[in-house]
Amino acid sequence: MHPIAMGSLASFIAGLATGLGALPALFLPSLSERVQGILLGFGGGVMLAATSFSLLVPGTEAAIALGYSPFGAAVVMVAGLLLGAIFLESAHRLFPHEHFFKGVEGENRAHLKRIWLFII
Numbered sequence: 001m002h003p004i005a006m007g008s009l010a011s012f013i014a015g016l017a018t019g020l021g022a023l024p025a026l027f028l029p030s031l032s033e034r035v036q037g038i039l040l041g042f043g044g045g046v047m048l049a050a051t052s053f054s055l056l057v058p059g060t061e062a063a064i065a066l067g068y069s070p071f072g073a074a075v076v077m078v079a080g081l082l083l084g085a086i087f088l089e090s091a092h093r094l095f096p097h098e099h100f101f102k103g104v105e106g107e108n109r110a111h112l113k114r115i116w117l118f119i120i
Contacts, residue, residue: 056081
């Protein structure tokens with residue numbers, strides 16, 4: 001099979017799996033804040049595991065394959081992780097956004113509707 005066709009098929013299957021995973025949410029009655037918090041925590045844990053096993057470990061192995069020592073590869077990956085965390089924290093502080101429980105937060109809240117219009 002051609003690599004582009006294989007990638008397209010894999011992407012299509014991943015999209016179907018995502019939709020199938022979201023399907024139960026359509027049939028659930030409104031959830032309490034506690035249950036929402038538990039589900040969001042579970043989702044965050046899954047994403048943390050995906051980051052560790054699907055990004056950091058292969059990235060470290062790739063850096064070692066490029067000639068870095070294991071320590072140097074770990075330093076590169078930790079630096080990348082910290083830069084990403086700093087970027088996310090900066091975006092959280094600087095840009096207006098919405099939380100599920102707290103509502104609208106950040107400077108320029110009046111522009112939030114225009115931002116959502118642009119995103120959509």
